[in-house]
Amino acid sequence: MDIQEGNKHRLEQLRKIVEREREILIVLHNNPDPDALASALALKYLLREKWGVFSVIAYGGIVGRAENQAMIRHLKIDITPMQKVDVRDFSVIALVDNQPGAGNNPLPGRVQPAIVIDHHEPVRARTRRVKFADIRTDYGSTSSILTEYLKESDIAGIDRKVVTALFYGIKSDTRDLGRGASVKDREAYVFLYPRVLFTTLSRIEHPQLPRDYFKTFEKAIDNAVIYRDALVCELGYIESPDILAEMSDLLVRVEGIRWALSIGEFDGAVYFSLRTVNPRGHSDWIVQKMVEKIGAGGGHHMAAAGRVSLSHGLAKDYRTAVDLLVARFLKRIKRENVPGKSL
Ligand SMILES: [Mn+2]
Structure with missing residues (x-):
């Protein structure tokens, strides 16, 4: 057909x-x-x-x-x-x-x-x-x-x-x-x-943007941690989950960076957004591995996202969930879990 x-x-x-x-x-x-x-x-x-x-x-x-x-x-x-x-x-x-x-x-x-x-x-x-x-x-x-x-x-x-x-x-x-x-x-x-x-x-x-948006920008840049060519940015409490996609879109453009992961908390859950410059990056698969038994997620090769609810034993609070997500992410892309320089 x-x-x-x-x-x-x-x-x-x-x-x-x-x-x-x-x-x-x-x-x-x-x-x-x-x-x-x-x-x-x-x-x-x-x-x-x-x-x-x-x-x-x-x-x-x-x-x-x-x-x-x-x-x-x-x-x-x-x-x-x-x-x-x-x-x-x-x-x-x-x-x-x-x-x-x-x-x-x-x-x-x-x-x-x-x-x-x-x-x-x-x-x-x-x-x-x-x-x-x-x-x-x-x-x-x-x-x-x-x-x-x-x-x-x-x-x-x-x-x-x-x-x-x-x-x-x-x-x-x-x-x-x-x-x-x-x-x-x-x-x-x-x-x-x-x-x-x-x-x-x-x-x-190109709409006008609220001041909070620029504050989040500042925080994203301040909080960014680099693991060789992967950048992780953890934002704490966010006004809206869709800011994460925007931050990852922006931060994956940092010179030398191939992966960007943004994480934040909204309404009792941890949200994250993953981007890569690799057209065959399998981000959707990586995200599914990251949320295994603790949440849900999916996407495409270069862009994917997930959500973890904070009621789960493995992800009982925000900090535990973030550490687990970052560890799982780095494992899947085979980067050492040793933070390098900030931005
Ligand atoms: Mn779509």
Whole structure:
């Protein structure tokens, strides 16, 4: 089955699942990023335009980054905190940019979604039991998958806010197509390009930033510890978990550094974000080894993330959890657990 045949077939399957519904629930991962937000917006748009089905988009955690808040504001993405949603009101639930059992979405454990669209490793056991699962781990973003659906759906003149959201989703998840992007991501990007609202996009990508953000920057730089070519930055209590991805993105650019790991505490759990410059770095696998028996995580070759809840015996408090995570990380990348210079 070639990809276009595949998309046609998938739209057909989707139609069968949603066409009798008045409204479905689309669930984002906790602390949603632009790829998740764009994918949900596009799925909502597709279902409404194509089959007249409405959607509620729900999320867990918080939208922390100023860029993501700007995206929601400028592109008018309507999202609802999961606490305000009763899942029993919906017979069809969709997960985008994450999977059941991945440990990073707010869906109650027993609730099984009918639709899962994602690009993360590993493919979870529960995903295989979902009615409609489209997991493309070779794609750099879920937004690229949704772009293909919209392309296939023949909706005339796709809403330019949806186009702009998807374009930003691809751009930010693949770091301007340079990180884990496939030819499919490039094709989606080119397809969207002519109709992107670039002035709006620029406002989203370059918002004003709160002063706290710069304080965190200072702390990240102050706290950075280098283990040969791996940099570890431990931030203590953080305002929002998505700052960690940003710090790792920044710190992996330090000259001579090949790995950057940022760790922080938020809402009774330890979050971390890993980046490498190695396109075959297996970060997703390393993260899974780091959280073995204490948490959950996943991602891609060059970028991955995880979470450890502090109730576990092996990770009973923040300090113990951080030490364990760092030790496991260094073991996997075969670096000695002897800190060198700071930044
Ligand atoms: Mn993604």
